[in-house]
Amino acid sequence: MKNQAYRMALLYDFYGDMLTDRQKEFYDLYYNEDLSLAEIAENYGITRQGVRDVIVRAEAILTELEDKTGIIKRFHKMQDQFSQMEEAVAVIAHRNETRWQDDEVETQCGKLHAILTQLKQE
Known part of the structure; x- marks a missing residue:
């Protein structure tokens, strides 16, 4: 689990500026502030699934950027x-x-x- 969190932190550090403001905020709250999907959803008045969708999309964007550029590697x-x-x-x-x-x-x-x-x- 720590390895995945480290990877996500690196991806965000290198490519985070490519995300929308909402994606950045949710990603930061989830990975850096360690809030649960439910906590984020409650704070923003949306569903847990809505938060998950934003985070999953952000992860996909960051991963795709690394796959294409290989900067972290x-x-x-x-x-x-x-x-x-x-x-x-x-x-x-x-x-x-x-x-x-x-x-x-x-x-x-x-x-x-x-x-x-x-x-x-x-």
Whole structure:
């Protein structure tokens, strides 16, 4: 269940702007605020089925966008690649510290580490 909630949160984070205001609101209340369909329906004066239809439609839109673009998949792949690059920079920095003691290598490793840290946060 947590995996599904995480997936839905990612889909919303990446593609939520493509939803209507009503879809965004219901989706947020259901997945982020953890309100039940019945609670949302009561608050908005509509049926539980009406709320479910809006949320299911929003899920379908978000899923379809990811299926077509693959942005989240690429995002995860890039995060893995950034981690691998950080590990390689750490190995080079360690080798430089223990063997070469080259100030330029140390400087460049520091720059690479800073760039990778920034990229992972964006």
